[in-house]
Amino acid sequence: MSGVSAVFKAVLFDKDGTLFDFRATWDRWAADLLVQICEGDDVLLRNMAQALAFDLEKQAFLPSSFVIAGTSREVAQVIARVLGRSDLASVEQEIVASTKNAPLQPVVELAPFLQNLRDAGFKLGVMTNDAEAVADAHLGKAGVRDHFDFVCGSDSGFGAKPDPEPLLAFCKHVHVDPFHTVMLGDSTHDLQAARAAGMAAVGVLTGVAKAAELAPLSDAVLSDIGQLPAWLNEMSERK
Template identity: 50%
Template structure:
C-alpha cells in the first residue's frame, strides 16, 4: 500500500525512533544494580521478574519492559522491595531512564525534517513516562520536530489502549483515517487498530516480522522507508 493520503504520523519511541537494546539494556543493568545496592545476585533474581538476564544483558522477547509501562514494571518489581513505596520505585525507574543512552534507528533529524517539509504533522506516543521520553528526544536533537509528545502518564493512558492516539488526532485536528501509527510492537499496532489509524510496523525493535505482520497494514525495515510510501 502507499500512504499518499496520510497527513499525520504518530511514532512509538523505543524500537521505532531509537534502537531498543541500545537504550534499555544499559538502563536495566543500571536500575537493577542501583535498586539492589550493587548486589548482583539479588539484581539477577529481580531482573528475572521483568524478563531481563543480567549476566547476558538481554531482555526476553516477552519482557514486560519491552511493551509495558513503567507502572507495570513497578508492579512486577514490588514484591522484591516490600519496604519501598511504589512511587519510590517509579521515580528511580524514570530517573535511570532519563539517563539511558540513545541510538537512533536511522538518522532522525534529516528524515523528520523532510516529513515536516511535506506538511505532515508528527507526534510521539510511548509507554515510557513523558519526562524521560522528552529527555531522550532532546538528547537525540529532535524534540522540536514533534507537534505532540505523550507518555503513559500524560493523562491519556498507555498502549494498546488508543487514548494517546485520539489525543494526537485531536491536537493536530486530523481524522484518525489520515494518520499512521508507526511502531515496533503489537501494542502499538493494536492501539492503531482501536483508534482507526493506518498501522505501520517497523523491524527495529525486538519483535519479528511474523509476529507483527498480522496486525499491520504495512511492514517496513525501519522508518527511513516511510518517504517512499508517502510519495507513492
C-alpha cells in the first residue's frame, strides 16, 4: 500500500474477534475451561454455562454473552459467584493464566499484514478489554508484539471500552490526534469507544456481532482486517 494517508496516521485494533477469530479461539477455550473448573459436576457445568451464556450443545458463546466484550474481572466475578468462592483475585488470576494459553486463530497472516501498515508509516496499537498481560502473551505467541507501538488492557490504568480513555491514551502515546486515528473492532463496545474518542470506527465480522448490529455505529463494516488497506486507500483518495 502507499504511504500514510492524508486522513489517517494511526490504527488501533481490538484483539479478540478482530486480530484473532473469536469463535475459533474463545469458544474452544471456554469449552475446555468449563469442563476443567466444574470437575465433572454436570449440574455445576450447566449453571456455569448459563451464567456465562455459553451453549453447551453448540460449544459456543451466545451472541448475548457479556464475555464477548467483558473484562477478565467481570468474567472472574461470575465464575467465582457460581463456584461459591470469595477469593475473587485468585479466581481472576486463574482465568488470566488460562486465557494466556487460548488456542489462537489469527484472522490473517498478522506479521506481513502489520508490517505493511508500519512500512506505510502508520502507528499501530491494541486496546482490549482482556488483561494487558494476556494481550502481551497472545501477541507474543503470534510473533507480532513488536509490531505495535502501544498495547493496553482493561487493567492498564485507563479503563475499559466502551469508555474512550484507553483509546485516547493510545493517541497521546503515539502523538496522533484522534481525528487521524481509526479503531477496528468486532463489537459495539469497540465502536462506541471510537465514537466517544472522536475516531473513525470500523467494524469487522470476525467476532459474533452481525453487520446490521455494527453498521449504525461504523464508518464501514469490513469482512475482516485484511480489507483495511484497501479502505484506507479509498479514504485517502476521497480527500
